[in-house]
Amino acid sequence: MTIPFNRPYLVGRELDNIAKAHANGHLSGDGAFTRSCHAWLEQRTGTRKALLTHSCTAALEMAAILLDLQPGDEVIMPSFTFVSTANAFVLRGAIPVFVDIRPDTLNIDESLIEQAITPGTRAICVVHYAGVACEMDTIMAIAAKHGLKVIEDAAQGIFSTYKGRALGSIGNLAALSFHETKNVISGEGGALLVNDPALVERAEIIREKGTNRSKFFRGQVDKYTWVDIGSSYLPSELIAAFLAAQFEAADAITARRLAIWDRYHDWAAPLESGGLLRRPTVPVDCIHNAHMYYLLLGDLAGRTRFIEAMKASGIGVVFHYIPLHSSPAGQRYGRTHGVLHHTDATSDRLVRLPLWVGLEDHQDHVMQVAQDILGQSPEP
Incomplete structure (x- = not known):
């Protein structure tokens, strides 16, 4: 699959x-x-x-x-x-x-x-x-x-x-x-x-x-x-x-995406409590649209192992941005104010899980494979 x-x-x-x-x-x-x-x-x-x-x-x-x-x-x-x-x-x-x-x-x-x-x-x-x-x-x-x-x-x-x-x-x-x-x-x-x-x-x-x-x-x-x-x-x-x-169909699409997001969030709660990852944070005065579900793992090496193992199991997961301040063009055309510690750490640790309408039929499999892989990884 x-x-x-x-x-x-x-x-x-x-x-x-x-x-x-x-x-x-x-x-x-x-x-x-x-x-x-x-x-x-x-x-x-x-x-x-x-x-x-x-x-x-x-x-x-x-x-x-x-x-x-x-x-x-x-x-x-x-x-x-x-x-x-x-x-x-x-x-x-x-x-x-x-x-x-x-x-x-x-x-x-x-x-x-x-x-x-x-x-x-x-x-x-x-x-x-x-x-x-x-x-x-x-x-x-x-x-x-x-x-x-x-x-x-x-x-x-x-x-x-x-x-x-x-x-x-x-x-x-x-x-x-x-x-x-x-x-x-x-x-x-x-x-x-x-x-x-x-x-x-x-x-x-x-x-x-x-x-x-x-x-x-x-x-x-x-x-x-x-x-x-x-x-x-x-x-x-x-x-x-x-x-x-x-x-x-925008409202129906949003409802289905939110249901997928919520299932991921509930599933990841005990993994967060166990110190294996950190879940997304949504402030109380914000309503989000379930655009993506990401996990913050312990470090770059752990994130790399996770992505490789998920892909080997046939599940597409990806990291996200390489910070612009560290890119060749960013250093040429922009400038940095202060130390961007959280930016660098987030870029190394973040991984995005599949989230699309229709994933409902496969989400249990994604979560089970992810949990098995995370359980085998060294704790951060």
């Missing part, structure tokens, strides 16, 4: 929607399915404006343009994140400033942000790791005090909340992902959420290659033209049609 780390889930109406898009004669961006997805995201998150993009990376790049970042400007962010979080700002000439993460949630340590601020700081980019919210009240207060913008990298955070507010609706801007490894998917795909009303019109322009084409289609101008910098950040209508079907 082979159990993959991830298996994309189809809800059943994706291909019907794609056929409808073809029948409508509109396959490029911003058709009826795109507008439907925008309305759905705005209603579910409470954002001022949602705009589908061809990836979360594209949404982050749009955010960097919207903030008018200039060469030498600084953006504070965690190092324990995907490369797109930093790349989007480096492309504008900005400098990522990496700070450490909290040992509990693995999110940026809000207590370290203020001391990393310099006269060149322009923004804070937070990453809601595993769909668990950062401490946003503190972060937004710091940003307000120092006149900074906040970008939420909520690639993993759709349907999660912080004190009742949807992730992606709190900062000035936010980016979502619909990559095939996420909770709702379109293969590739993402969205920019614009919460600052002053940025809405320009976001539309940047997304449409720097033109006011959106105004033209709304009848607000009699022709459209090039008015700003931008690029082609729209997904095709086929992508939106696929995503619209996923949105219709």
